[in-house]
Amino acid sequence: MSLRNITRSIALLVCMSFITIGAWAQEEERTPLTPEERATKWTQWMKTELSISAEQEPKVHEINLKYAQQTESVRAQGGSRRSKFKDVKSIDDAKDKELKAILSPEQFEQYQAKKQDMRKKVVKAARDRKG
Numbered sequence: 001m002s003l004r005n006i007t008r009s010i011a012l013l014v015c016m017s018f019i020t021i022g023a024w025a026q027e028e029e030r031t032p033l034t035p036e037e038r039a040t041k042w043t044q045w046m047k048t049e050l051s052i053s054a055e056q057e058p059k060v061h062e063i064n065l066k067y068a069q070q071t072e073s074v075r076a077q078g079g080s081r082r083s084k085f086k087d088v089k090s091i092d093d094a095k096d097k098e099l100k101a102i103l104s105p106e107q108f109e110q111y112q113a114k115k116q117d118m119r120k121k122v123v124k125a126a127r128d129r130k131g
Helices: 003-030 035-050 056-076 082-103 105-130
Strands: none
Touching: 035 056, 035 105, 056 082, 082 105
């Protein structure tokens, strides 16, 4: 085998490794989070973005977990996208009501504004994928 062939083989192996790692990473990103993972992620986000206190954190996590589990059951059930959307919307409204009792008025206002910003980003991303 010539040096040129060895170099090509090594380059091909390196490329195949990157492709395999890239495909694996994308697959990892598509794996849905469990309700527990979503609750933890939301709680961390709220800790960072809203500066929730150490006293608020366990209460907020409990609420996030409760509603992540409810949302998961709606996702798993049959029915139209529209009916699922309505169910998830009512779950989200109930969650907001409970959070409002725990967060300060300033934190809750920030939460609502940031949640609205995230919705806009999700809608834009969905439109960009379609178009």
